[in-house]
Amino acid sequence: MTGHEISTEQPGYRVRVRIDGETVADSDRAVTLAETGYPLRHYLPRADVRMELLTRSETSTHCPFKGDAEYFGYPGYPDVAWSYAGQNAVRSNIQGPDITDLICFADERVEVTADR
Structure with missing residues (x-):
């Protein structure tokens, strides 16, 4: 898709x-992802996410730029987080640090704070 860009960086803030x-998560190792047409997203290492609070859902989606996403819910918040997992992630279309197996939360549905 012409004009569609994805870039990532490790900003170093919490x-x-x-x-x-x-x-549910607290990290100073986040990777931020900027994608044409979408809000800035924070992807967090699973080690910094309380995965025991999340439940893997049956939802999955495919992005031609990032690959296949798996989804996670929290009680009362279905599909509130996602991850582009392992071999199903597309790395070649992203410039910057890899987001494979990192967890991203829907900022518009939960409280995400970034100490910039």
């Missing part, structure tokens, strides 16, 4: 995710 006041 990113926290809270759902209903509970801290």
